[in-house]
Amino acid sequence: MSRTSSPPGAAARRRRLTTLRGALATLAALLFGGASLPSAPSAEAAPAQPAAAVAVHLDPGYQQAPFEGWGTALAWFANVTGGWPEAQRNRLADALYGADGLGFTIARYNIGGGDSPETAPYMRAGAAVPGHWKRPGPETPDWWDPADPAHWDPYADAHQRWWLRAAKARGADTFEAFSNSPPYFMTRSGLVSGTADPRQDNLRPGQYERFAAYLAGAVRRVQHSTGVTFDSVSPVNEPATSYWRAGGGQEGSHWEPSSQAAMIKALRTELDREGLETPIAAMDETDPDLFRANWDSYDSETRSALGRLNTHTYGTGGRTGVRDIAKGTRTPLWMSEVDLGGSVPQSFTDMRPALDLADRITDDLTRLEPRAWVMWQAVEDYENMTPAHENSNWGLIQTDFTPADAAHEPLRRNKKYWAMAQYSRFVRPGSRVITTDDPDTLAAVRPGGQGAVVVHTNSTGAYRTIDLDLSAFQALSPAPVQRYTTDPAHNLQRGADIPVAGRRLTVSLAPQSVTTLVIPGASGVDARKAGPSAEPRLLVNDHSGLALTAVTAGHGDTLVQRPAHGPDPAQRWTLTRTAPGDWSSTASYRVTNAGSGKVLAVAEGRLTLLPPGPAEARQWMLSTSGDGHHTLVNAETGMLLDVTGASTADGAEVGVYRPNTGRNQSWRIAAPS
Known part of the structure; x- marks a missing residue:
């Protein structure tokens, strides 16, 4: 949610079906978009040439795992509009969660940290999300005691809580709580926006257990007051970035990877102590490459404490690596936050921001394979988007966060809203x-x-x-x-x-x-046309252009890459589903060598050939975005088939390695020539 003028940001989405045509469609655009529509060819007209x-x-x-749904973070817009007149806030809720709106089924609730009451307001409109603590008397060092009911405000943040109830009433059934910052009294800077050095952790040493108690306590209290059940809680947000600076316009906190791990383990311990089975989601990093860098540093205890993996896609590099991490660990994955401001000035009729959003959705769902796709705040501050300020197209709906008359403030849908509807209206939860x-x-x-x-x-x-x-x-x-x-x-x-x-x-x-x-x-699926072919094939590495080859030596089998030679049985492999009729993207395959009859396997961390058998070490999952290129994920270890050292040399060893998105881990399944 790095919404500054230069680093990436977050936001919006929605959908609504209409059969209005001609003048009625233009009138709807005027009412909802705040501008007239340019003339354009009919959507049904045929091209002249x-x-x-x-x-x-x-x-x-x-087929990917069943889709869990579309949604939005509540955060700033809910903090504002949850206190608006009943009719107006219900219009917004209908637009996002209603059956005749976008039909969102996911809401991400922001557990605010909260600055000191003595701190002069400095954040952008709506961004000062209230904390759940209550200071009953003068502040003293480490005054807050999570075991003292007087130190909690059990009904804090009423505006976001209204949105939770409103979303649930309209059919939303998946809820996540997430944190951007600890409360001010747990931080180094005394502010929830970060430290003076944005590369430094803002949580003070020794505060992990107290912050875990704060998050667990907030989850329990919000669930009790709203009737929703959180399916997950995310303790850190875009943690390894350098966006979060003291005095910035929003909550944020830097976390070194070791600090992330400590926080995840502390939160799991506290949730268990509170009797909350709520899974932990992490680490909501700003892009997949940085997610993978954090993940690679986590120990096994940290990884096992996670019930879901969350990544944002403000940067898009490395999506296939996170996809394969999720498959290899059998952990559900979400694309939990993104939005695009667009490359053109603020507009409610220009299709370019909508086309950019559609491209991002399609790419994310095909390359990352998330089980959910969630926007940053779907409702954005209109005034902040005007040419006098950001002059941009964040959000699906724009409305003034500081209106003179909230009851009559326009709710301006842009073209991104309607592009979002093209997906969310039709690719419903349970789709694959x-x-x-x-x-x-x-x-x-x-x-x-x-x-x-x-x-x-x-x-x-x-x-x-x-x-x-x-x-x-x-x-x-x-x-x-x-x-x-x-x-x-x-x-x-x-x-x-x-x-x-x-x-x-x-x-x-x-x-x-x-x-x-x-x-x-x-x-259904026509098994005769569902890949891969049942005939023997070559596995050709995308980086080297050389084929996987079995070499039988006196003391065992080794795997190397050689120039492709179709007739060579040492290079011919048959991929067979271990469960016929399993059309899922996590289906397992035996990869059998034509020369030896043995199967590709991992033993003691090493790639080898073994006699066929049921063990998962002898099975592989195929990942692809449909472009003819695949990664092979070992079903037991989660390691990928990998040319060692990304070598392009004839005879270089082929082994296994953790997902790194390198072309040396990407393979074509080619017919022997």
Whole structure:
């Protein structure tokens, strides 16, 4: 949630279905967007000179874990709007969590640290989230005692609590509590915004147990007062960054990796002491690369204390590494916070911020494989976004956080709101994202496996025709396909239904558009077309271009890389699902060498060949984003098939190593030539 003018930030999302057309669509944009819409071609018009169709293959044979939902952090906007007049705050809650809104099902509640009452206000509007402590008398050193009820305010932060109840009343069923900073009296600086040196931890030494007691106590009290149950609690936020400086505009705290580990273990101990089974989520790092660097430093006790992994994607490098860490440890993973301000000035009609958001969602879901996708604050401060200030497009809805009349303050939906709706309205909890071979296309099978959803982003200024190959589904009925489009002239506009021709679907898409296709007749998986092939294949390393080769020596088998030679049985491998019909992205495979009949395995930390057997050390999970490249994750150790030292030399050893996103851990499954 690093919302400063230069480092990355966080925020928004939503969805709403409308069938208004023509003048009514324009009127809705004027009412919700605060600006007139530019003229644009109809979303259903055909291009005058269509370009060659973009072929897109859908593979239901690679299904991610059931999706848990979409959501937002509450934090600043809830701290403001939770105290607004009832009708107005309900309009906002309907827009985000209502059945006719975005249909969010996840809310992240911010446990505020809280500055001293003597500290003059210095944070941006809404960012001073109240703490849960109460100081009944004059301050003395280490005055706060978590065991003393007089030192707690059991009903603090009423505005965010209103939002928890409002979200739950509208169907939200997943809640997380997260912290950005300890209370001021536990910090080095005496402020909840960080230290003078942003590379220094702000929690004072010796305060870990007290802060753990604060978080556990706040969780228990908020649950009691709101009726929600927190599914997780996250004790640190973007911890290893250098964003958090004393006097900054928001709460934040630096944590060295060793401090993160100490805090996680202290919190687990305190939750257990309080009788709270709430899982701990961590470490909510700003990007996957930094997440992985923190994770690599954690000891086994710290890792085992975590019930979920959280990462933000303000930076996008290293997503596949975090994906494979989650698979290897069998720990659920969330993309728990992101937003994009966009590359253009504040606008409620420009599609470019919406297209950027759609690209991020599609990339995150296909490359990271998170079970949930959560925005930073979905409602942003309109005044702060104006040209006089940030001149940007944070949030899905913008409204003034310091209005003259909150009851009549406009709730301004931008195009990002409608782009978010293209996903959140249709890819519902229980859906399973599947792979496609097109980076602009997200696809999922619907809950229960009946029907499919495709969301395609056309960021170009021209029409685009896509040709969807649906042949990998086991069944495809002739039920017509529904189409919904957001483009410069339309907001989630339903178009004419589209017939399916055989096992293909050809659709023309408007310029600068996000289009959702609902394919109700698609179901099942055609095992003959679900990869990988049952025929022997080569495993070719993406970094070296050389093939995995088994070498049999007098004292055992070794694995090396050699120039690809298709007829060589030492290079031919058969990948067989250990559980036929398991189409999940965590399905296990035996990788059998054609020359020896032995299987690829890990023994005593070393890659080797062993006789076939049921042990997980002899099994591998395949990870892919649908681009033809794979990592192989050992089912027992979580280690990846890896060319040692990223060597490109003929004969270099192939072993296993922790996920590092290097191309030496990426492989093509190629047919022997």
